[in-house]
Amino acid sequence: MTAPTFLHLDNATLGDWLDAGRPLTLVDIRDPASFAAGHLPGSRHLDNAGVPALLAEAPRETPLVVICYHGHSSQQAAAWLAAQGFAEVYSLDGGFTDWQHRHPERVEA
Template sequence: MTPAFSHLDIDTLERWLDDHSEVTLVDIRDPQSFAQGHIPGSRHLDNDSATGLLEQVPRQRPLVVVCYHGHSSQQAATWLASQGYTDVYSLDGGFTTWQHRLPSRVAVT
């Protein structure tokens, strides 16, 4: 059985953002970490905001899940795929690698 999500590298995500591709970024880190820095355009996702995401984001739109290091996002991506999303990605290296490689592309709430 193939995984319900795909792995996405940082270079590809950076290119998608530069190209203004239609993609939804969800960050599953804790609220304080998200507030201190996140990928611009991402939205915080937790148990409380999951219903809103499911109601607002079209199932066919690419969905990228971001966590600290790219591990927890795989479980979340699997769950989102089980909710009917057809194009789900887990960001390899997570926010930690993004922040290290692209410090100028970090937003603060």
């Protein structure tokens, strides 16, 4: 039996999914001040205190994308969330920093 795992997601694909209106759950695990300063529209801040609400509210069949600063911490969080029963979990490669650099018009505060 293999453990649930996550997939890597590049900026271009996420941009295409957002343009197409694909249902997604976007969670940003950066610190609250960084999230408040800028984040992907439609994303929700996720810290340890918010995990129970996410687990209770987020549909397990909707793809879930985890965003961190540079795409490293999100991998561990994505693996954990996949183990919680989310069917399709992604870690955003390059994280918010790369997204903001490539898509400054798609960042909100």
